[in-house]
Amino acid sequence: MESNLSDYKTEVHNDWCPGCGDFGIVNAIQMALAEMEIPRHKAAIFSGIGCSGKTSHFVNVYGIHTLHGRVLTFAQGAKLANPEMTVVAAGGDGDGLGIGAGHFVAAGRRNVDMTYIIFNNGVYGLTKGQASPTLKLGLQTKSLPEPNVNQAVNPIALAVASGFTFVARGYAYDVRQLKDLIIAAVKHRGLAFLDVLQQCPTYNDINTRDWFAGMDNIDEMTKKPRPRIYKLEDTHFDPVVHIDSPDEENEKLTQALIKSNEWVPNYLENPPATQQISYKGKSITDISRILDSLQV
Amino acid sequence: MDEVPPLDDLFKERLVKYLTSKNKPLTIQGMLDAAKERGVQLYPVSFKTILSNLADETQNPKLRGMFRMLNVLAVSVSLGLLGLPPDTLLKSVENIFSRKPQIAEMNKHAANYAYNFATAKYAKYKYQLxxxxxxxxxxxxQGFQSTGLGxxxxxCRFQSYYPITPASDESVFLESNxxxxxxxxxxxxxxxVQTEDEISAIGMVIGATLTGTRAATSTSGPGFSLMAEALGWAGINEVPIVVTLYQRSGPSTGLPTRHGQDDLQFAIHAGHGDFPRIVYASGDIEEGFYDTAKCFNYAENFQLPVIHMMDKFIASTVxxxxxxxxxxxxxxxxKLLEKIDTQDYKRFAPSPxxxxxxxxxxxxxxxxxxxxxxxxEYGHISEDPGNRITMMDKRASKLDLALKTMPKEDQAANFGVSEFCVVSWGSTKGPILDAIEMLKKEGLAVGFVQIKLLQPFPTDYLKSLLKGTKTIIDIEANQSGQLGSLLNEHLDHKVDYYILKYTGRSMTCTEIYDSLKKILQNKAEKKQVLTYGV
Incomplete structure (x- = not known):
């Protein structure tokens, strides 16, 4: 089945500010879903609260716009109950690293197979520009009465420390690479984290597109800007964690069926969402073994 | 008194005052003497003598100092006194020391010895079980098993929770099975799934429920406080989640391991904004099982969150x-769909x-x-004022539908209505029924209506039930009379008497009996506070 990019777009009016990085991210999400040809009813975008929260309304798959800071909790519940779904959670830096930081760490430990994208612009855009947890100490973006008094959290370091098994960073204005990163994140079996840098054209007047591009930092020799953003892959960095292969010479391998136990819960083959629970309005669950154990 | 193992300072103070007023020394002997004066029958047993006799009999002098066996001896003497066979005790001794047969044998021997000692010495003891x-x-x-089994x-194929007393026993039971x-x-x-907090627990329940799975969480007051925001999300999105709320005594940490019914008004109002929910309360362990099934049906039939009220008394009662x-x-x-043919599905399509x-x-x-x-109707954001009215009214109308379609006996249990009628909810059911039975033996009639559906409130049914009643007596385990407030809000006939208890201890039938009797004799204050156990 050929998937068209347009199939993954809704006709919902978009009220993000012109120049917002969110446009690039939502485009990359739609492109990634189309390229992977994921059937629309097999994908769900969960989003938090903030400008980025509206992302789920712009993608024509199941779209669950949740609560501030809680996107990961809703998304994990759905993925655990129905592992057939491709689940992408999206939210802002304040949503995920401020009010939702506890869930960020806990989700990393849990390593559920889904993707989490943080739209990182250093400010709370929807509430008119307060400092977010990723704004650097001492910066004074235009809404701040005083320079930021808090250290910035490093989302990448926090993700690694929390146990995310795939950690990446993209740039909202490099949609093609971002699309590839999203595809890799979705294909990764485990929890994938994607930190996406962007500008907030309305409230972050410091970390702007020009700032990322280094327009304020011109090389005197070449007269070219020195960009603050670069591609790690250009440095021949190998992100894959290699585990030494076991010493097979000393291993004796048994060739036989050793154990078969179908009574172990298998949430991939028998997930909560597909278990039949009733027939003609009657329960088909047999609790007699448990009741027997309580019999006096 | 200082040698008595850790007693609450306030309790110690009260005890000292009491013993002093009775002219008793501040010793255990003093306490026993005071008890005796109050009519308590004392049966002194010297465990030291039992141990020493045992040592002589078995020619094992070590037994003389085996004070670790006091538990077994004390239980065994009690069984002998009460006329209960010792088999169960012997069996548990065998189980506990199954890997140490010698110690098992020694304890069993001691148990038998103490048992025979008691049956011989107190053969005429008048209270026999x-x-x-x-x-x-x-x-x-136990109560937590009943809702778990339900x-x-x-x-229910998905449960997420954060550890909290007394609710998490249910989740651990589910995981064990x-x-x-x-x-x-x-x-x-x-x-x-054990989550990082209760916010995550309810978020996961909502996520799982969106996949068509029956899902629930189980919590107590402090956890439920954290769930309030997400409860509203489930309400506005018509997600049929079930929250089993095992109440304990609040506010804040309150009396965390003790009983209370002080979350009724909170369960009805938790969360900001107007949204429909069902609040349903069970009165005992059996109801816990069957009501759990009903709660899932209510949730799915009416597409709204259901809060199933239980409490510490039911949770931990065996x-x-x-x-x-x-x-x-x-x-x-x-209206859960198995299949959709239309290309233009609208999740919130209007319907009659x-x-x-x-x-x-x-x-x-x-x-x-x-x-x-x-x-x-698709679920996309809309601030259109007309749509707002349509959607708010659509959601609210489900409560009328619930009231209209729910069988009356599921809304409230009628244990007989009379001129004097007790109205209550939850685990007060048992002691109230016992107290009414005690009064009945004296020829005094008191009716009892146990309300199970608390939101939406079954006003019409209660009005019809209570129309012949002259005196309404509200009984509940909280300080402010939360059900009483509901009755006063919805009924024309205001509550005449309140019987309330908020010590964290469960009510006894005798204290309810005493309070009801005062009301029947027209000697009662409007509000009686129960203090048994103080």
């Missing part, structure tokens, strides 16, 4: 009850009964949007 014949199909359960039987059989010897399983019968429960999934056909994540043609914002 006689064994009653076993009834067939009886199980011994969840398994009614097809996570695999089970479904019809035709197929495996079924409940996914139980009772022998009739074996639960899963055949008695029905599974009603409301306010209920829209419900899709779930993963269903072809069933794509929908949810949002905490007000939304249009």
């Amino acid at each position: 006689l064994l009653t014949p076993k009834e067939p199909d009886t199980i011994m359960v 969840k398994i039987a009614s097809g 996570e695999t089970f059989e479904v019809e035709n010897n197929r495996p079924g399983s409940t996914m139980v 009772a022998t009850v009739k074996r639960f019968d899963p055949k008695k429960i029905t599974i009603e999934r409301g 009964d306010g209920l829209s056909p419900r899709s779930r994540l993963g269903l072809e043609n069933g794509i929908f949007w949810n949002t905490g914002d007000e939304s249009d």
Whole structure:
């Protein structure tokens, strides 16, 4: 089945500010879903609260716009109950690293197979520009009465420390690479984290597109800007964690069926969402073994 | 008194005052003497002598100092005194010391010795606990097991929770029984997830429910406080979640391991904004099982969050009850869709009964949007003022539908109505029924209505039940009379008397009996506070 990019777009009016990085991210999400040809009813975008929260309304798959800071909790519940779904959670830096930081760490430990994208612009855009947890100490973006008094959290370091098994960073204005990163994140079996840098054209007047591009930092020799953003892959960095292969010479391998136990819960083959629970309005669950154990 | 193991300072103070007033020394002997004066019969047993006799008899001098065996001796003497056979004790000794047969033998010997000692010495003891014949199909359960079993039987396949007393016992029970059989010897399983907090617990329940799974969480007051925001999200998005709320005494940490019924008004109002929910309360362990199944049906039939009220008293009570019968429960999934043919599915499409056909994540043609914002029929954000009225009214109308369609006996249990009538809810049921029985033996009639459906409030049914009643007596385990406030809000006949208890201890039938009797004799204050156990 050929998937068209347009199939993954809704006709919902978009009220993000012109120049917002969110446009690039939502485009990359739609492109990634189309390229992977994921059937629309097999994908769900969960989003938090903030400008980025509206992302789920712009993608024509199941779209669950949740609560501030809680996107990961809703998304994990759905993925655990129905592992057939491709689940992408999206939210802002304040949503995920401020009010939702506890869930960020806990989700990393849990390593559920889904993707989490943080739209990182250093400010709370929807509430008119307060400092977010990723704004650097001492910066004074235009809404701040005083320079930021808090250290910035490093989302990448926090993700690694929390146990995310795939950690990446993209740039909202490099949609093609971002699309590839999203595809890799979705294909990764485990929890994938994607930190996406962007500008907030309305409230972050410091970390702007020009700032990322280094327009304020011109090389005197070449007269070219020195960009603050670069591609790690250009440095021949190998992100894959290699585990030494076991010493097979000393291993004796048994060739036989050793154990078969179908009574172990298998949430991939028998997930909560597909278990039949009733027939003609009657329960088909047999609790007699448990009741027997309580019999006096 | 200082040698008495850790007693609450306030309790110690009270004890000292009491013993001093009775002219007794501040010693254990003083306490015993005071008890004796109050009519308590004392049967002194010297365990030291028993041990020393045992040592002589078995020619094992070590036994003389075996004070660790005091527990076994004391239990055994008590059994002998009460006329109960020692078999169960001997069996547990065998179980506990199954890997140390010698120690088991020694303890059993001691138990038998103490038992024979007691039966010989107190043969004429007048209080005997006689064994009653076993009834067939009886199980011994605790409240948390009843709701747990109810969840398994009614097809709840996902539960998330954060550890909290007393609610988490249920989740641990579910995890201990996570695999089970479904019809035709197929495996079924409940996914139980321990989360980082209660916010995550309810978020996961909502996420799981969106996939068409029956899902629930179980919590107590402090945890439920954290769930308030998400409860509203489930309300506005019509997600049928079930929250089992095992109440304990608040506010804040309150009396964390003790009983209370002080979350009724909170359960009805938790969360900001107007949204429909059902609040349903069970009165005992058996109800816990069957009501759990009903709560899932209410949730799915009316597409709203259901809060199932239980409490610490039910959670931790051990009772022998009739074996639960899963055949008695029905599974009603409301308008949950199996298949969608239209290309233009609208999750919140209008309908005469306010209920829209419900899709779930993963269903072809069933794509929908949810949002905490007000939304249009597809679930996309809409701030249109007309749409706002339509959607608010659509959601609210489900409560009228619930009241209209729910059988009366599920709304409130009528144990007989009379001129004097007790109205209560939850686990006060047992002691109230006992107290009424005590009064009946004296020829005094008191009626009792146990309200089970607390939101929406069954006003019409209660009005019809109570129309011949002259005196309404509200009994509940909280300080402000929370059910009383509800009755006063909805009924023309205001509550005449309150009987309240908020010590964290459960009510006894005798203190309810005493309070009711005062009311019948027209000697009662409007509000009586129960203090048994103080």
